[in-house]
Amino acid sequence: MNRTEDRLRIALLETAEQIPPSAVPPLELPDEVVGRVRGSHRRLGGPPRRWPSALAAAAAVCLIIGLPVALAGGKGRVVPARPFGLLAQFPPYYVALQQAPGCGPCAPDNARYSTNQDRAVMQSTVTGNTLATIAAPKPYGTFAFVQGTANSRDFILGAQRLSDGFPYPATKLYLLHLNPSAKPGHRARLTALPVPLLPGASSYELTWLALSPNGHLLATISTRAANNIPTKLRVFDLVTGRSRTWVLPKWAPSYRDVAGPPSWSTDSRTLAFFDRTMARSAELVLLDTSAPAADFSTDSRFVSLPRPPGTDEFSFLPDAPLLTPDSQHVIESVINPREITPRGPEDAFALNVVNLRTGKVTQIRQHSQIFYVLATDPSGSAVIVATGNLPPFAKSFAIWTAHGTTPIQLPADTIAVAW
Amino acid sequence: MELDGTAPASVPQRHGFTGSDRAGSADVSPGTKDRAAAVSVLYAGHALGLIRLAHIMLGNRQAAEDVVHDAFLGLYRRWPHLNEQAKALGYVRSSVLNGCRSALRRRSASEFDDSHGAPVTSAESAVLTTEERQEIIRALRRLPHRQREVLALRFYLDLPDDQIAAAMRISRSTVRSTAHRGLSALRRALREETS
Numbered sequence: 001m002n003r004t005e006d007r008l009r010i011a012l013l014e015t016a017e018q019i020p021p022s023a024v025p026p027l028e029l030p031d032e033v034v035g036r037v038r039g040s041h042r043r044l045g046g047p048p049r050r051w052p053s054a055l056a057a058a059a060a061v062c063l064i065i066g067l068p069v070a071l072a073g074g075k076g077r078v079v080p081a082r083p084f085g086l087l088a089q090f091p092p093y094y095v096a097l098q099q100a101p102g103c104g105p106c107a108p109d110n111a112r113y114s115t116n117q118d119r120a121v122m123q124s125t126v127t128g129n130t131l132a133t134i135a136a137p138k139p140y141g142t143f144a145f146v147q148g149t150a151n152s153r154d155f156i157l158g159a160q161r162l163s164d165g166f167p168y169p170a171t172k173l174y175l176l177h178l179n180p181s182a183k184p185g186h187r188a189r190l191t192a193l194p195v196p197l198l199p200g201a202s203s204y205e206l207t208w209l210a211l212s213p214n215g216h217l218l219a220t221i222s223t224r225a226a227n228n229i230p231t232k233l234r235v236f237d238l239v240t241g242r243s244r245t246w247v248l249p250k251w252a253p254s255y256r257d258v259a260g261p262p263s264w265s266t267d268s269r270t271l272a273f274f275d276r277t278m279a280r281s282a283e284l285v286l287l288d289t290s291a292p293a294a295d296f297s298t299d300s301r302f303v304s305l306p307r308p309p310g311t312d313e314f315s316f317l318p319d320a321p322l323l324t325p326d327s328q329h330v331i332e333s334v335i336n337p338r339e340i341t342p343r344g345p346e347d348a349f350a351l352n353v354v355n356l357r358t359g360k361v362t363q364i365r366q367h368s369q370i371f372y373v374l375a376t377d378p379s380g381s382a383v384i385v386a387t388g389n390l391p392p393f394a395k396s397f398a399i400w401t402a403h404g405t406t407p408i409q410l411p412a413d414t415i416a417v418a419w
Numbered sequence: 420m421e422l423d424g425t426a427p428a429s430v431p432q433r434h435g436f437t438g439s440d441r442a443g444s445a446d447v448s449p450g451t452k453d454r455a456a457a458v459s460v461l462y463a464g465h466a467l468g469l470i471r472l473a474h475i476m477l478g479n480r481q482a483a484e485d486v487v488h489d490a491f492l493g494l495y496r497r498w499p500h501l502n503e504q505a506k507a508l509g510y511v512r513s514s515v516l517n518g519c520r521s522a523l524r525r526r527s528a529s530e531f532d533d534s535h536g537a538p539v540t541s542a543e544s545a546v547l548t549t550e551e552r553q554e555i556i557r558a559l560r561r562l563p564h565r566q567r568e569v570l571a572l573r574f575y576l577d578l579p580d581d582q583i584a585a586a587m588r589i590s591r592s593t594v595r596s597t598a599h600r601g602l603s604a605l606r607r608a609l610r611e612e613t614s
Contacts, residue, residue: 004606005574011555012575016471018480024470025484027462027491 091152091377093131093178094384095122097143097416118142120157122178122188125399125419128409131178132188136160140172147209148375148418153178155418156211156218157190158198171198171206173218193218195236208261212268217289219262219271233262233296235271235289246287246296263324275302284330284356324376330354331364331376331383351400353381364402375419384408384417454498461507462491468576469515475571476519478560486522490514512586520564558608566601569594 097118120143122132136143136159145158155176163169173193195218198206208221218236231248262273271287284303291299324331331353350366351373364383365371374397375384382401397410397417410417466487473483490511501507559567565587572583573594580594587594 004602004609007551007555007609008559008570008602008605009574011552011559012475012571014552015475015556016575019467019471019474019483021467023480024466025488027459027466027488 091148091419092125093122093152094125094375094417094419095120095146095148095155095157095176096410096414096418097121097146098411098414117162118144120146120155120176122155122176123409125408134176134188134190137174137190144169145171145173145206145209146416146418147211149211149213149215151215152419154211154215156193156209158206158209173198173209194238194241198222208273210262210264210271212264213266214268217264217268219264219289221262221273233271233287244289244294246294246299248296324353328356330356331373351383362402365400374417377419384419386414454495457507458491458495458498461494461511465508465511466491469512472571472575473515473519475556475575476516476560476567477522478556482522486515486518490518509582509585513588516568516586519568523564554609555605558605561608562601562604565589566597566604569597570601570605573598 098121099118117135119136120134121130122134123130134143134157136157139161140159141162142160143157144160145156147156149155155178157174157176158171159174160169160171173195175191175193177189177191179187179189198220206220207223208219210219211217212219216237216239218238220234220236222232222234233246233248234243235245236243262271264271269288269290271289273285273287275285286301286303287296288299288301293299331351349371351364351371353362353364354360355362362381364381372386373383374386376382382399384397385400386397397408397414399406399408469487469490470480470483473486474480477483477486493514494507494511497510498507501510559570562570568587569583572578572586573580578586580591583594584591589597
């Protein structure tokens with residue numbers, strides 16, 4: 001044995017021993033959570049995962065997310081559509097991710113990854129006119145994330161290579177800036193954000209994005225598609241290029257995201273999101289991203305939220321409730337069991353906005369069918385919903401407020417919307 | 420760090436491998452009905468060694484855990500289709516090598532952010548890491564993937580040539596020639612770094 005071999009052997013052993021035996025994560029192989037079957041979008045042994053992931057997809061997209069409720073076909077209480085004047089008070093533009101023409105209703109859960117060449121379409125809230133259509137730059141083939149920002153003219157887009165989801169693709173983040181005064185065709189500019197490529201690794205999924213109101217900090221949450229692997233929250237400083245990572249100490253009891261969509265406080269210091277490891281109650285996490293420790297438990301404050309009286313949370317919806325971008329309100333989808341009759345639900349589903357400071361509950365809509373919340377304005381008082389089914393199978397889209405409903409024009413193959 | 424010693428006598432215990440596929444899968448009898456239990460047994464016995472192997476290849480602990488976890492998930496899925504379940508360890512070892520290759524390919528093709536995962540080492544272990552050891556590992560990671568894998572399997576896992584050949588799906592003579600070339604390249608690289 002010569003010296004090089006000796007040195008190599010010892011170096012290998014000592015390098016390997018940097019991982020202590022206690023560091024081996026437990027392996028759990030519950031039937032319902034093992035992973036995706038390549039090309040089929042189903043999980044082994046469990047129900048089709050269209051629901052949670054598609055929902056999460058839409059959510060990932062906008063920071064908002066998915067609460068089912070119903071729009072079309074309901075009886076009686078649907079408020080007549082208001083004229084467009086109502087929309088003038090809302091964010092003036094929204095961006096929708098749409099599948100390429102001719103693709104048809106492809107994979108429904110493609111907000112975390114996409115098998116299609118999805119493109120981003122920017123539209124006017126008031127007129128519905130298309131202002132810009134953006135394709136993913138090379139070498140990426142599709143957009144899989146979209147999220148609005150505070151100024152309503154900038155959007156974060158996540159580009160990926162086409163993937164069947166396993167292993168999960170890496171995500172490159174871009175800033176889409178709209179110049180409303182520019183000529184058509186020159187209105188949108190796509191710029192790569194100074195953020196490293198977010199690797200999909202072998203099993204990590206980028207699940208949430210949130211840009212701070214001052215535009216300096218970008219928060220990402222990555223979730224492992226398996227049990228007992230901690231969720232990681234990372235904040236990138238777009239000015240200095242530095243980043244900080246918090247490892248959430250909990251893990252989900254099943255195939256669910258531990259952390260809900262994050263929202264920034266108005267001073268761009270605190271990140272708020274829901275701990276969703278608790279089955280039937282909500283715990284709000286307030287993480288001070290400026291704290292020096294970079295330790296999740298030390299830097300966080302936990303707030304338990306009361307349930308509105310007489311309501312039960314959708315137990316099957318992993319994404320409810322939803323914190324609004326101003327961190328002052330919670331949107332939650334609730335079901336009133338007393339309204340479920342032998343003939344089916346009658347106005348059993350409702351969408352509530354809870355003011356976290358006053359505790360006041362405002363009901364936006366009540367309905368007998370399920371709908372999906374795709375985007376919300378900063379206060380949560382207006383939401384963009386899909387009806388009929390989860391995108392891209394949705395039949396129609398609309399803006400809901402407590403005062404009325406306004407249909408908006410989006411193709412049926414829309415998969416996500418950001419306001 | 421002393422470098423003049425011979426290989427530690429307790430190599431198999433230190434990296435958690437017995438070096439034998441059959442011995443490693445002794446508790447996983449072909450007739451086992453509960454594949455989850457069988458895979459879990461295998462995981463309990465070999466996860467540490469495989470994670471360490473992947474860590475050597477990738478230099479990233481979180482990525483190493485991912486690769487190994489996925490390899491066992493793949494084994495779990497394909498368990499009913501394994502022709503010889505006694506060779507499950509060989510299968511999962513090959514999966515880990517393939518996963519490492521894929522991860523490295525993605526990394527090189529796309530400005531992989533090594534710091535995205537949990538810290539690779541603690542501050543304490545970083546202090547203990549000598550420059551010399553880092554040089555050797557750096558040089559090893561610069562080798563072509565086949566040479567890197569052969570050297571890791573031979574000098575870390577102490578696998579015999581036939582098992583290395585099985586894990587990498589190459590012939591034994593290729594294992595020998597690749598190991599020779601890899602060591603020569605490593606020697607040259609270390610000499611260049613030193614000079």
